[in-house]
Amino acid sequence: MPSSRRAFLGAAGALLLTGCSSDVLGLRRAVRVAVSWSGQELRAFHKVLDGLGALDYPVEVVPLGDDISTAFGARSTRRPDIVMLPQPGLVPRHLSDLEPMPDDLAPLGQARLWNELLTHNGTTYGVPFKTAHKSAVWYRPSVFEQAGVQPPRLWSEWLTLNRTLTQAGITPLSLAAGDGWVLTDFLENVLLGIAPSVYVGLAAATDPRPSQQPQFGAALRLLGTMWSAPGVLAGGVKESLVQQFPDALIEVFGHRRAAMVLASDFAEPVVRSFAADPDDIGLFTFPPMGPGAAAPVVVGGDVMVLPKPTRDDARDLVRRLSARTAADPWIKEGGFLVDGRVSGYTPELTRLAVQLTEPGEQLQFDLSDQLGRLGDINGLWRVLTDFLIQVGGRGAAVVPGAVDDAIDEMRKVEES
Numbered sequence: 001m002p003s004s005r006r007a008f009l010g011a012a013g014a015l016l017l018t019g020c021s022s023d024v025l026g027l028r029r030a031v032r033v034a035v036s037w038s039g040q041e042l043r044a045f046h047k048v049l050d051g052l053g054a055l056d057y058p059v060e061v062v063p064l065g066d067d068i069s070t071a072f073g074a075r076s077t078r079r080p081d082i083v084m085l086p087q088p089g090l091v092p093r094h095l096s097d098l099e100p101m102p103d104d105l106a107p108l109g110q111a112r113l114w115n116e117l118l119t120h121n122g123t124t125y126g127v128p129f130k131t132a133h134k135s136a137v138w139y140r141p142s143v144f145e146q147a148g149v150q151p152p153r154l155w156s157e158w159l160t161l162n163r164t165l166t167q168a169g170i171t172p173l174s175l176a177a178g179d180g181w182v183l184t185d186f187l188e189n190v191l192l193g194i195a196p197s198v199y200v201g202l203a204a205a206t207d208p209r210p211s212q213q214p215q216f217g218a219a220l221r222l223l224g225t226m227w228s229a230p231g232v233l234a235g236g237v238k239e240s241l242v243q244q245f246p247d248a249l250i251e252v253f254g255h256r257r258a259a260m261v262l263a264s265d266f267a268e269p270v271v272r273s274f275a276a277d278p279d280d281i282g283l284f285t286f287p288p289m290g291p292g293a294a295a296p297v298v299v300g301g302d303v304m305v306l307p308k309p310t311r312d313d314a315r316d317l318v319r320r321l322s323a324r325t326a327a328d329p330w331i332k333e334g335g336f337l338v339d340g341r342v343s344g345y346t347p348e349l350t351r352l353a354v355q356l357t358e359p360g361e362q363l364q365f366d367l368s369d370q371l372g373r374l375g376d377i378n379g380l381w382r383v384l385t386d387f388l389i390q391v392g393g394r395g396a397a398v399v400p401g402a403v404d405d406a407i408d409e410m411r412k413v414e415e416s
Contacts, residue, residue, distance in 0.1 A: 030060040031313045034071040034080035036302075038063055040269050040333070047329035052320050057313040072097045072307060080307060081314035084129060088117045088303045089369035091126050098125045099306040102315050105322055111339060113299060113363055116204075117370075125305060127322055131337040132264045132300035133352040134185050134366060135286035138271055139260035140252065142280045143170055151284035155193065158287060159226060165259055166231040173232050174258035176248035177240040177388055180381025184368040185298060186262060187384060191219040192296035192364055193289035203370040210374070211411040217403055220387065222289070224399035228391040234258035237392030241385070250274045253281070262286075264300070265352050268335040283348040285355060294362035297355060300369065301339070379413045 037045055042063055049059055062080060064071060071083045072094050085091065091098070101109060101124045108127040109118035118126040137151075144150065147168045152158035162172040176182045192199045195215035202208045210216040226232065233240050234251050243251070245263070252261045254274035263271075275281055288295045304318050320326060330336040331344050342353045355361060368375030375381075383406050390402035 028057050029311075029313075030058040031082065031311075031317050032060045032062055032078070032080045033082045033084065033317070034062045034064050034068060035084045036063070036065055036068040036086045037084075038065060041266070041335075044330040044333040044336070047333070048321070048327055051329045052326065055317070055320075057316075059317065081311060082318060083305050083307060084302050085126070085305050086300075086302050087369045088114070088126065088128075088301060088365065089372070091117055091303065091305065092120065093372065094305075095120060095125060097307055099308050099310040100125060101127055101306070102319070105319060108322055108339075109303075113365060114303070114339070117365065118303060126303040127318065128301055128339045129304050129321060130302040130327070131339045131356065132266060132302075133285075133337060133356060134264050134298040134300050135189050135296055136262070136264055136267075136352055137260050137284050137286065138249070138252065138263050138267060139282045139284065140256070140280050141282040142277070143259040144282070146170070151282070152287045154287050154291065155190075155222070155289045159229070162226065162229060162232050166229070171231065171234045171258045172260060173226075174234045174243070174248040174251040174261040175227075175240040175388075176243050176245040176261075177237075177385060178242050178244045178247075180377055180385060181368065182245060182248070182262065183384035183388065184375065184380050185264075185366075187219055187223055187380070188298045188367045189286045189296045190222050190289065191215065191367070192298060192362060193286070193293060194219060194222070196294075196296075196362055196364070199364055199367060203365065203367055208371055208374060209411075209414050210371075210380075211407045211414055216410070217407055220403045220406055221399055224387070224391045224402060225396055227388055228394055228396050228399055230393050230395060233392060237389060240388070240392065246270050265337050265349055266335040268346065268349060269333060272334060281348070283351065285352070294360070297361050297363045298366055299356065299363055300366045374410075374413055380410070383409045383413065 035045060068086060071080045105127050106124035109124035114128055118124055147165050147170060149161050149164050152161050165172045198213050198215040202210055234257050248261050249263060249267055249270045252258045253271050254276065256276060271281060272278065286296050304321065306314055327336055327338050334346065337349060337353050340357060342350065342357055345353055368380050373379055386409060387402055387406040390405065391398050
């Protein structure tokens, strides 16, 4: 998943430190941890580090934001010792830059979902730190009650719900189209819901070609049906295109100008900070696309990797951060899920955590992450942004032509 969402809680400050930097004081060399977090997330991570107790070495936290991939650049005394990578799909492309995980931590990277990304030829190159549930929809129950509706159990019910809300004078959806990854999250849920085998095939392909898959076009048509409905998007397309992730949350829970928003579990701190009524917070997950189908669950997360060459102090810190209770301070802050853990959360996040562990769920990692350049800001992000511009609020009649245009645009990206 592209890391721009990490800025949604505030701009990162200058270099932040835990302990003392050896570059200044000549002490034992600090373990440098590169992260993409800022604002509340960065503060929460510092609380996690503080909770580890006294360490034999200083720790230096380097917030790189969208430039997190530069952590794999030239070797130097200033390079990171640990990278909190928000795009697990990058691990297979950087094996030559990474040290294997210590044997005692390897099983963590071999767990369900993570194994295909973090383990190669029997060697584990990363372990999960933070899991993200990308199929969550936050809403205001009072608005649903006012309109006499319930959370949808099927995709078709969601479309009906939107119509009912608009007829009642309520704007259904706040969309953070200014962050392209929100648009890809929407498409990924639809595609996974209608064609899981195609989703998996694209994720595993060495030369993926979404434009050649009829189901990719079908997913666009379904998504276009929702986005093209008049009155569905708060502020219309114009406002949606400049709306960042936190703004979309505030639109629902602060300004109360929309009923719901597709937003991962890490939205929880913003939702609770801005909710005018703390009891008026509800959550449902992306519904199945049809009767008898499994509900899609798109998963993201942050994994810990060790750039070459590594040191014993870095391995020690990874071990400590991998401990079952290490993330408790962040869990207390909200918006944090630990892989395989289902306790200690708020009721909303507990529901998400349980869904991530239940057998038979249709769980898959974020596709845009695994597509590499095809899924980034110049690929699927841009294709979906242009698609939204064409269809947003203009009625279903425009969708077929817009789908054809989006497929042509995706083909150009694939061939470039």
